[in-house]
Amino acid sequence: MNELLARLPAHQSSRIAEMVARDPGIVDLTMGLPAYGPPDIVRAELALTLAGQGAAAARHDRYAPVRGAPALLAAIAGLYGRQGVHVDPDADVVVTHGAAGAMFLAVLTGSDAGDEILLPDPCYMLYEPVVAVLGRVPVRVPTYPADGFALDPERVEAAVTSRTRMLIINSPANPTGVVCPADLLSRFADLARRRGLRIVYDEVLENFSYAHRHAHLHALAPDVGITVNSLSKRFGMAGWRIGWLIAAPGFAAEAAKAHTFGNLAVNHVVQLACASALADPDLDTRVGRQVRQVRHQGEAFVAGLAEIPGIDVRFPDGGFYAFADVRDLAGRLPGGAAGADRAAGDLVAEALLERARVAVVAGSAFGTTSRDHVRLSFPGRPERLDEALGRIAALAAGTSNQIPRRA
Template sequence: MNRVLSALAPHSSKRISEYAQRHPGTVDLTVGLPAFGPPRSFDERLAMLSSAPHVNARPEDQYAHSRGAIELRAAIAHVYKSEQGVDLDPDTQILVTNGAAGALWIAVLTLTEPGDEVLLADPGYMIYPPMIELLGRRVVRIPTSPADGFRLHLSDLRSRLTQRSRVVLVNSPGNPTGRVSSEDELADLCAFAVEHGLYVVHDEVLDRFAYGIEHRSVVALDHQGVGIAVNGLSKRFGMSGWRIGWLASSSAVIAEAAKAHTFFMLAVSHAVQLAAAAALSDPKADGEVSVYAAEIRRRGEVFLADLARIPGLGKTTVPDGGFYAFVDVGEFARLRGIRVAESTSAAVAEYLLHECGVAVVPGSVFGRAGEGFVRMSFAGSAEQLDRAVKRLAG
């Protein structure tokens, strides 16, 4: 058995989420899933494909191109042109993967060798460290602080560089902090990467949920071939179950990533890719996403304002993007007399689950710098959020 895998214990957020599923009365704020589904154009194209007569073997019944159906790659390239102003060659600069998680896996595998180091912000998305370690790479966490909005500073990166440093993994809009890196920050990070022989992998899966600060993709700011964008449709179209993701980068990087993808997964569902292409090419669907994003932002503002009126829950960093509130719960634990054995985050999460019927994610699962916080998703319905606030206040 794989010793690295055996040593990985399921994180507490998974247990809390499963508890919420087993107890329907629980208000579940653990999962960041928008309360909307795929656009009609996706469903219509999928229905059309599945109802076509079986006279001969249909193309969509066969393996798709290992780099992805060209229709989808062309649609992705159009998205980057219209949203980021960058020209990407769909033939050579885009690779379709099994969700954004699959894209991350392929990116790290492609850009590093066993023993190499991947640098990432702490707190950061919980699946990054185990994914990196399972590939035999080393995780180097860079602590960030709520005092400056959890910004990743180049000076902190520089102080932790070694001869085995290969990749900086940045998540913007960020999960769990909601931080959106500015254009200048990303451009400076690309220049830093060029200077030190690194690559920048940018997880931008929450790109359509940026508030106030404009989302910029690393591939639009990188002129030296060091930037790799990871994205997908799970958040954009609320369709995490369909597993459509992609990598966008230089032709040289994608050529190598395509090899890894071919040997690991062969290809992604052909029919789903064609339906995804229809959705990405649909102007109406794009407009609906903008409406949904604005509504989620409004719900978040109301939710944060409501939390601020609850004693002990007012210290929350206002997110620049995404749909998570990262809440400092140290004072809340003290006011409610919550007994803390090792982790304030874990103790408060257990209290909220069993005493209030509200499921949240302990901030400690995102790294040491997340200790003392919990993550609450405001991607659900307004009614769900209202129930959560009433229970938290009571």
């Protein structure tokens, strides 16, 4: 058995989601799954292609090109072009199995076993396992609630050693909602050039940037930047597993080679179906409308959370997660005094699941400085968010035993 793999815990959100699937009475706020789904054009193109009527329909049963279907590569480049960012579809892009696949390729291609990879603490829960299972060394750079969990360039530089090869930045950040504005991103790029690093820039939530205009690293620093993105959040199609990596041509070529060894290619027919949607500029308007809808219901949800005694939370600068400090709520629970062995976030997440039947992710899943927090996803159906608020309020009031045990 792989010893590195055996030491890693299971993906917490996936584990809870499996539990929720067995009990639909649980309100699941763990996964970032928008209530809207893929655009109609994606489903229509998929049906046409499978029926042998779409563009290149007769070829969809063959392996896709390693880098991706030309139509999708062109559509990805066009998406960035509409935002003023030049991307060469033939040299800069590799289509991957979601953003997770792009992240795996980025770390594999840009570092060797034993190299150090800098990660914010807290950060998305898959970053450290990806780094560790590849035999690299994850090094956490702490961020703190008092600073809004913003990543500090001075702390990053202090963590750099002779073995450091990469820094992972996520903007808007999951779970904290922090957005990295262009001036700060430029400082990180300068640091990377000075210290001989690359930056892996996860921008899957780019459309959900509220406090600042989203900054594209490929526009600011294509020499040191490796962009990771996908259609999962943009089009609400996480299960379709279409992502991509954008980097300088030499890096992209090596990433494509690694992709060949691990996966050969990504599902061809899905690539063809998605290409038409991504290439349609009219859908940018649709995406903007959906972002406004998510923001509106998120603002209402976070306002409701903030009224519950024991919860300290504010609306995020970006993304669609509420990251709530629950120390006071933990103290209100029977036997809920947090300590060195039991973090407030763990206690509250456990109580919410067992007594209020609301599934959230404990902050300890993301790092050490967020152990007093829980993450709650808010892009789902509004009625489920309202139900969750009522159940969380009942837990805080000590009346959660009145919640039915089955839906």
